[in-house]
Amino acid sequence: MAVENVKAFKKEDFSSDQMVRWCPGCGDYAILRAMQVALAQLDRDPEDYVFVSGIGCSSRFPYYMNTYGFHSIHGRAPALALGVKLANPDLRVWIITGDGDGLSIGGNHFIHAMRRNLDVNVILFNNEIYGLTKGQYSPTSKLGIVTKSSPQGSIEVPFSPAELALGAKCNYFARVADNNPKYMASIFVEAEKFRGTSLIEILQNCPIFNDKIHEPIVGRDHKDDTMIILEHGKPMVFGKERKKGIRLNGLKLEVVTIGENGITEEDLLVHDAHETDPTLHTMLARMTVPEFPVAIGVIRQVKGSTFNDRVDDQIAQSKAISSFKTMDDVLRGGVTWEVA
Amino acid sequence: MAVENVKAFKKEDFSSDQMVRWCPGCGDYAILRAMQVALAQLDRDPEDYVFVSGIGCSSRFPYYMNTYGFHSIHGRAPALALGVKLANPDLRVWIITGDGDGLSIGGNHFIHAMRRNLDVNVILFNNEIYGLTKGQYSPTSKLGIVTKSSPQGSIEVPFSPAELALGAKCNYFARVADNNPKYMASIFVEAEKFRGTSLIEILQNCPIFNDKIHEPIVGRDHKDDTMIILEHGKPMVFGKERKKGIRLNGLKLEVVTIGENGITEEDLLVHDAHETDPTLHTMLARMTVPEFPVAIGVIRQVKGSTFNDRVDDQIAQSKAISSFKTMDDVLRGGVTWEVA
Amino acid sequence: MTKETVVNELDRVVIKFAGDSGDGMQLTGSQFTDTSAMLGNDLATFPDYPAEIRAPQGTVAGVSGFQVHIGKITVYHPGDKADVLVAMNPAALKANMKNVKTGGTIIVDIDNFTTKNFDKAGFDSDPLKNDLLKDYSVIEVGITSLTKECLKDIDIDGKSVTRSKNMFALGMVYWMFSRPLDQTEKFLETKFAKKPLLIEANKKVLYAGLHYAETIEALASSYTVLPALYESGLYRNISGNVALAWGLITAAIKSKRTLFFGSYPITPASDILHEVAKHKHFGAKIFQAEDEIAAAASAIGASFAGALGVTSSSGPGIALKGEAIGLAVMTELPLVVLNIQRGGPSTGLPTKTEQSDLLQVLFGRNGECPAIVIAASTPANCFDFAYEACRLSIEHMTPVFFMSDGYLGNGAEPWRIKSLDDMPEIRVPLADKSEEDFQPYRRNPETLVRKWAVPGTPNLVHRIGGLEKEDITGNVSYDPLNHEFMTKIRAEKISKVADNIPELTVDGAQQGDLLVVGWGGTYGHLYTTVTEMHAEGKSIGLAHFNYINPLPKNTDEIFKKFKKILVCELNLGQFVNYLRMMKQDFKYLQFNKVQGLPFSVAELKDQFENLLEKK
Amino acid sequence: MTKETVVNELDRVVIKFAGDSGDGMQLTGSQFTDTSAMLGNDLATFPDYPAEIRAPQGTVAGVSGFQVHIGKITVYHPGDKADVLVAMNPAALKANMKNVKTGGTIIVDIDNFTTKNFDKAGFDSDPLKNDLLKDYSVIEVGITSLTKECLKDIDIDGKSVTRSKNMFALGMVYWMFSRPLDQTEKFLETKFAKKPLLIEANKKVLYAGLHYAETIEALASSYTVLPALYESGLYRNISGNVALAWGLITAAIKSKRTLFFGSYPITPASDILHEVAKHKHFGAKIFQAEDEIAAAASAIGASFAGALGVTSSSGPGIALKGEAIGLAVMTELPLVVLNIQRGGPSTGLPTKTEQSDLLQVLFGRNGECPAIVIAASTPANCFDFAYEACRLSIEHMTPVFFMSDGYLGNGAEPWRIKSLDDMPEIRVPLADKSEEDFQPYRRNPETLVRKWAVPGTPNLVHRIGGLEKEDITGNVSYDPLNHEFMTKIRAEKISKVADNIPELTVDGAQQGDLLVVGWGGTYGHLYTTVTEMHAEGKSIGLAHFNYINPLPKNTDEIFKKFKKILVCELNLGQFVNYLRMMKQDFKYLQFNKVQGLPFSVAELKDQFENLLEKK
């Protein structure tokens, strides 16, 4: 992708003077770095960005960015961010949330954000646990997980953030792992350029309360076989030897090996992130280990008008047709009478 | 379906002494009647049912049922009902909600209810408007609709209740129109027998604030062509002459005509409500006029363990293994010392 | 408020039923009369029939009307202008609209509003579509079709169906004025003794009308204060919620801020949303949120980004916003919270008026969490106090609660139109990019207000949030002494607002035996009663509060001048308890009413006279 | 409370750092000492080295320790038992655990808790997995691995990395006791002046420890009241939140109700959820909800269905529950709401203690919406008052707020164990199917309590909701007089609870010059100070409130017996303002502290003496 950075920012230009407070080894560090790297590649000044978060370890993020920031209340960042963006659509707004913040208490704002398609970016730090409150299961925690609040194992069927978001009319969904900051930064750059709500799920490790929960997916020694990086227009190939691929068989996806049973690259699905019908995107997003590799990258990216543009369009239209030019026109409009 | 009604209830047994307060012509009347008819076909006494609602015209429903009822607060019925059901799993719990109550303010409880699969039934009265507050657009109102709060037309992309629910791991979804109470009653009976969360969307007319919004689907003169009734195990045929059908073409559905281009019933999809993969169910639920008929009936019905059973299983398991037999064992357990 | 006022009380209400000769208006009117009589009301009626025996249908000449004036206190005449007009067709509207009080309620049967009927009635165009009824609260109901729908399962002839539609209208008016139905039910039973189907049909329609009014949450929008001695100027009629909406827009324009309005519908606040949504031409950003929490949070976000963030609701919705408002207190951002109160607790009585959310807005948040609280006291001054809420919120960088109620919001009164130029300056404490060593929590030493540093501005990049802030830098701080310091400074900042608000004034006697104290929407009744009694020579004054937190500086001074203080409220005594906290040195008597209704002058007079005698 | 007590204040805290000889514990201890000295604390220290010069690593003999006792007031000795123990390995734990106060905090480096090390230390099995540390608040931290992780990008040798892990422990303890870091930073700069990398590394680890403690919201769980004169009986140590959880379970068993516990995690209330979740064997239904609103609503639903519905949170979460609690007030169902208060407003200071949610729980709901409010005053009596909250909620069919705070919830003290049989009966106002002409809102004429008619019971089928209810039938009613009647009866029902609670008692002087008034978690400090001064012959008494709404009946009587009343609270004066409302006739002085910390005896003594002199 053509990255212009006429201003030649450095990562440090986006780094605040606040000391970073996450636990040593926390996946959040990599995300922070990737974000700073990403913004440095773009040409907007630090003051043009607003990072809005809820509450959670992840939601501390804005303090560490040398941009405007709002560490708000638990679950409400999407609503607060909507106010920021509508008030000033020139601002570049990033929402930072966690699996608890975004999908538990904040679930309602989350789904409504998806359907509205406001021009903002949402980063969901999915560590499948409540970190800040010391380790209770979250809406993405696996069924059966033993945590402080589930001593006998969790009895809740987890959400898949992707399925939930797509079911709520999400137009842009990407997924990345916290152990590949360079790739993450490139996705941030893409998301920032997309006009509309871009949701990025990050498979984030919490070494303290849910260590290695994403290891079966992101583990160094097998990740080439357990993740597939989707690129628009490219066939769905993966595996250490890039011999495996994804094929559609009726209404089901399946993993095939190139060269076996006469399968060639031709048989594989070619990723079309721009397809408006979300069916295949949902199927791809739903793939999970061990049967399938987990899909990484931009899974869905469909253009549509943004909420902020629609708001501004109505204002413009209203200005054009209104008979009221000044407030006094309003105050004096309609039936009035004079008292001498 | 085999309906046992050993108690020989009459509709009136489920009808309370309260005067029904909906506007004349409101679709809610038919739903009420259908519910009373349905429960009369079953063998549970009125006192075994609890109807829990939020706030809205629709949420007045419990007052008119001669059962236990709770007209609670706006959007919170699913949470309240969860308490009822867990407290006493023998009760048969029905949640009554509207498109505003259930999907706007209550959206979070709604999606979490879907994934938990508590053994309750959820009836969503979808009139695509806020009735009780006199006609503002709702999260299911069509883009562009002019209402009290959208004088220039709504700028919000609506939810599809089915897509949202399925994206949130819903196991049972049915859809019915308010102008076929007999069919509706049969679906209520089925839902009542299903163990797990059954969601039933009702295309309900609000003659006062959103009249005939479902007319393009449910209108008497064309409904055979604009609705398709799905039955498990049956091919997807519809149309006045029952000549039209639904076929899968790659990853897309299409309407075909039997007898044209060599198409026979064999080519049509056979409805499998029990398929665990929600892909096809989502596609079917998403069909809409004028391209497609709207799917009516039980679109998805997949068995799974219920939240209440899981809760009770852990209690049983805990009882079996706990070393504490009485509360005094707990109070006196651990490190203690005697003071003389 | 300098103008002289008189009260038009709910218990002196004038209702006019009007329709075609065949519409049964006389019967409707007399039913309402009889029912009211049974409730012990005094009344006067005025039936007016068409001149001809068989006037042409649908024409003004053919209109039959029945006016009834009811009151708890003596009523001497059928009333001048109607508070409520029921117009069964365009002709009835045409004939009677001049005689409806501006701001009154007009119920029309839209089924009869056809082009043919406009013509007959002599309207140029649809009177419901043009500006003609702009200053009334119009309730459009398909009375004819609803009646038909309601009776579709009863086997009676079409004519009988049509005839029973007056019962629908009557049912609606019964709902609006909380009348019981039994008298009319008995009447129907007698009248149609031999035609049980007609009894059933008429009753069914009567109830349908009642329930319909309940379902659509129809409110009687009569208001109390009618200025008698006008100052010269241009006047219009205005309802509280519209005045409020206009006040917000005016403040946004004056302060050069974008108005951001985030709300979730709820009776009786929804009309504010509907009104601001009509004025996007001034650049207002309107957001119908998914819930009240999102509404409040979005307004806070907008304020952070430099807009004037406003959110509106009624009691149950305000309860939901508490946590978010706490965030605005901590982050010291402007936020205007409109609470149009209704009967509580819980869902309570959504269409009835009450003043029982005062303690909620004062104290309903976790932690030490002070906010400014002000209250409008007439429909028209909702404009001024909405403006004032914005001014104080911006100038003091803090949430402000604006209190109104269903009665004020829905009621209307004549208003001497103000202009943008009449409104006080709003000093916006904006930081600009030339700021040296900008620190987000550095304060104006006098007002203790921090500066508004708006995203997008170079040089002011900073971060805020809900955790305790360090003095000056605004960084997160867990330091014990800093926390105490900040807690106190947040409280002090709010008390300093007292320097920026007017002093309390007294109507009637400036000192003496009895000081009546009120706040918010009870002003009209209290004012009328006190000034009437004062005119009669009684030693009585009225101190009505628009500023509640902080209280006006001269409150003590005024309280000292009276022997007795009586606090009158539509709740169990919330303001009086607040005064006991804040001004413990005075003794307070209290008079409370919790009936979902305003005070009546009669009951107030009773109370006051009693107290004056007892001295 | 009859037992004699002494206070162990936070400002007389004893901390013990212990580890292997090479772990740098002496340095760590003296850094903490120096920093505290700079803050003006008085202190006493006690370093203890291993006897041998090079004792075998990992053995008890090889443990090096440093004990420091700091206090605002004079400290005469290094302290007997430690409030906080830092144990870098199993041997350090073994050597020192007997000297930790029951309920104290133990920080262990789990990285060293290997089988090999247990052996060396002489443990049979993993001491963290068995019951051994059940009565301590154990914080398991991978200090070694976190230190390594933290330094992975700094180019220093492995030995230096290992050596700096003491800084991680020190950082954590600094966080827990709100110490500044600058003294230690300077020390490091001097010590490693020639090795800048080591300065950087040590500082980095120090901060990492501090931030880690902040992130995991580590709390110092020392508590104040240590009984000195025990009644005979069986004792255990218990923390407030555990006692509270047990009180709930006990009440459920006693009342034969299913306990339903609906909650959403939040500091410092989460531990209650964790504790009840361990006791499903009694049939408790535990629900970790999606948010606080769902938690409250689910508990209300459970109560409707006949269970004992309980919901827990802290300030911000309680704010969210307000609307739902209003529903429980209107529907007159049992509901226990636990508020473990923390520093506010907004997110505030999540790990610090405060009493600033009192007005929120009293008034933070729309409408006239009364609820019972009670407060525990020691960790152990959280058991009794949790039980009492359940009893009152069930017997009076109404929501009850149970107030505690971070200090009580997390603190622990010895408790003379109670038995199920010791607890008072809970009379459940159940309706049964034989009820004649059942009416949901018919009331017990004495208590005004309606009956609990549980779904599933034949003959009692009924419907309730948030709209105003008609007297007796419970049907929806918009009737004005009914509304006033019901509003008053809801208020009266709560005031009648005063007949069902004990009278207020006074510690110290029963009459005289100064009555100290407190409520909730400040009891330990107030009691110690007042009884000490009373023993010295001062005319001073303490009236500590556990029952806040309604107030005990004899409150006036007690207030009358003293010349001055001083209300002491950890907020800006919420209870004192409430007293001004409820008991306006008395004059109140107030003493407030809002530092996220408990009172100290020294500062209280100061205040009290001042007031006694001034008389």
Ligand SMILES: Cc1ncc(C[n+]2csc(CCOP(=O)(O)OP(=O)(O)O)c2C)c(N)n1
């Ligand atoms: C209203 C409210 N309820 C509860 C909390 C407590 N709380 C803070 S963060 C959090 C969960 C955080 O989980 P997640 O969003 O996954 O963030 P993580 O810490 O894992 O990054 C909770 C329950 C709160 N701060 N406010």
Ligand SMILES: Cc1ncc(C[n+]2csc(CCOP(=O)(O)OP(=O)(O)O)c2C)c(N)n1
């Ligand atoms: C907390 C709260 N917010 C807002 C309202 C106002 N309110 C009542 S019902 C409703 C919307 C109802 O819409 P829907 O659920 O679609 O029901 P319908 O009336 O259309 O059947 C609203 C906004 C309320 N009662 N409580």
Ligand code: SF4
């Ligand atoms: S608790 Fe987990 S998520 Fe939170 S900062 Fe520590 S490692 Fe990261």
Ligand code: SF4
């Ligand atoms: S407003 Fe609409 S939904 Fe409500 S009762 Fe009337 S017709 Fe039905």
Ligand SMILES: [Mg+2]
């Ligand atoms: Mg998380």
Ligand SMILES: [Mg+2]
């Ligand atoms: Mg609706």
